[in-house]
Amino acid sequence: MRTSPEITLPLRLGEQNEHSTIPVQLASEFRRLISETVLSPGDVVPSSRALALHLGISRGSVVAAYDQLLAEGYLVAAAGRATVVNPQLRSVQAPSRERVRATAAVTSSELDLRPGRPWSRDVVGAAWKSAWRQASAVPAEDTVPALGLLELREAWTEHLRRMRAVVRDPSQLAVTGGGREGLSLLLLALAHGNPSRLRVGVEEPGYPSLRRVPARLGAMVIPVPVDEQGLRVSDLPTGSEAPDLLVVTPSHQYPLGGSLPIDRRQLLLEWATRHRVVIVEDDYDSELRYASHPLPALASLDDPSDGRVVLL
Structure with a gap:
C-alpha cells in the first residue's frame, strides 16, 4: 500500500495573525521557511491532500496557498511532477529595518466588496457635502512641507x-x-x-x-x-x-x-x-x-x- 511521506515542516498557523485567513497564513509560513532555508531551492513540498490532512484544514485552503506561491514564483509545478521550491530561487533575506520606525497596525471597518455594489455610505449625503463646503471655505495652507x-x-x-x-x-x-x-x-x-x-x-x-x-x-x-x-x-x-x-x-x-x-x-x-x-x-x-x-x-x-x- 502506497503511503505519503511524513511531513515534518514546522508550520505555525494562527500564531502570527489569527485574523488572517488560513491560505494567507499558510503562504506566509512557506515564505518564512524558504527565507530561513528550512526549505531550499528544488525541495519537494507536500501534496495538497497530504498537507491538508496533516494540518487538519481543508484541501482548498492548501490549494489556494500554493496558487499564491506559484503566482509569486516561490514554487513551480508541472503536469505529472511534484510541486517544488523554485530551483532558480536565491536565498531570500528579509530587508534590514534598523532605521525603520515601527508602525502600529490599524484595524479597518468592514466594507461591502460584492461586485457591482460601490461603497457610498461615507461619501454621499448631507454630512459629506457639509464637510466639503467647510473644507473648501478654509484658506489653503501655504506651509505644506516639500x-x-x-x-x-x-x-x-x-x-x-x-x-x-x-x-x-x-x-x-x-x-x-x-x-x-x-x-x-x-x-x-x-x-x-x-x-x-x-x-x-x-x-x-x-x-x-x-x-x-x-x-x-x-x-x-x-x-x-x-x-x-x-x-x-x-x-x-x-x-x-x-x-x-x-x-x-x-x-x-x-x-x-x-x-x-x-x-x-x-x-x-x-x-x-x-x-x-x-x-x-x-x-x-x-x-x-x-x-x-x-x-x-x-x-x-x-x-x-x-x-x-x-x-x-
Missing part, C-alpha cells in the same frame, strides 16, 4: 506596510501629482536639473504615457525586452551600456500582463546593485488580482536604507 503633509505620508506608510509589504519611514515618502510628475521629479533630482545626461531603460512594449516622460525631458530612452513573465532580466545591458535608471512594472506588466517571478526579481536587484542602476517600480494595478492575493512589491525585497528601488 514632501507633502506629514499626516498623509504617515497614512501612506501604513498602507504600504499592510498592502505591499514595504516598510518605510514617512520621511522616505514624497507626495506627487501622479506617476508622471513623480518620475519627472526623480529624473530631475538624479540629473541635478539636467536629465538629458541620463540613459533611461523602459520595457518594450511598455506603458506609453510613462515612457514618454524621459523622452520629453531629453533623456536617452533605451528599450529593454519583456516576455510573458515580464522583464527579461538576463538580457539587460551591462557595464558601460547599462542605463542610469530603469522603469519596470513587476506586478503587472503592461500590456502583456505578466508578473515578474521571485527569481527574476532577485536577479534584477543584484543587477541594479552591481551596475548602480536606479530601479523605478511602477506599481500600477498591483492590488487588482483575481486569482490570488496581491504580489509583494519589488521594493519589499530591497534594502530600506541603502537600496536601489524607488516605488512610484
Whole structure:
C-alpha cells in the first residue's frame, strides 16, 4: 500500500495573525521557511491532500496557498511532477529595518466588496457635502512641507506596510501629482536639473504615457525586452551600456500582463546593485488580482536604507 511521506515542516498557523485567513497564513509560513532555508531551492513540498490532512484544514485552503506561491514564483509545478521550491530561487533575506520606525497596525471597518455594489455610505449625503463646503471655505495652507503633509505620508506608510509589504519611514515618502510628475521629479533630482545626461531603460512594449516622460525631458530612452513573465532580466545591458535608471512594472506588466517571478526579481536587484542602476517600480494595478492575493512589491525585497528601488 502506497503511503505519503511524513511531513515534518514546522508550520505555525494562527500564531502570527489569527485574523488572517488560513491560505494567507499558510503562504506566509512557506515564505518564512524558504527565507530561513528550512526549505531550499528544488525541495519537494507536500501534496495538497497530504498537507491538508496533516494540518487538519481543508484541501482548498492548501490549494489556494500554493496558487499564491506559484503566482509569486516561490514554487513551480508541472503536469505529472511534484510541486517544488523554485530551483532558480536565491536565498531570500528579509530587508534590514534598523532605521525603520515601527508602525502600529490599524484595524479597518468592514466594507461591502460584492461586485457591482460601490461603497457610498461615507461619501454621499448631507454630512459629506457639509464637510466639503467647510473644507473648501478654509484658506489653503501655504506651509505644506516639500514632501507633502506629514499626516498623509504617515497614512501612506501604513498602507504600504499592510498592502505591499514595504516598510518605510514617512520621511522616505514624497507626495506627487501622479506617476508622471513623480518620475519627472526623480529624473530631475538624479540629473541635478539636467536629465538629458541620463540613459533611461523602459520595457518594450511598455506603458506609453510613462515612457514618454524621459523622452520629453531629453533623456536617452533605451528599450529593454519583456516576455510573458515580464522583464527579461538576463538580457539587460551591462557595464558601460547599462542605463542610469530603469522603469519596470513587476506586478503587472503592461500590456502583456505578466508578473515578474521571485527569481527574476532577485536577479534584477543584484543587477541594479552591481551596475548602480536606479530601479523605478511602477506599481500600477498591483492590488487588482483575481486569482490570488496581491504580489509583494519589488521594493519589499530591497534594502530600506541603502537600496536601489524607488516605488512610484
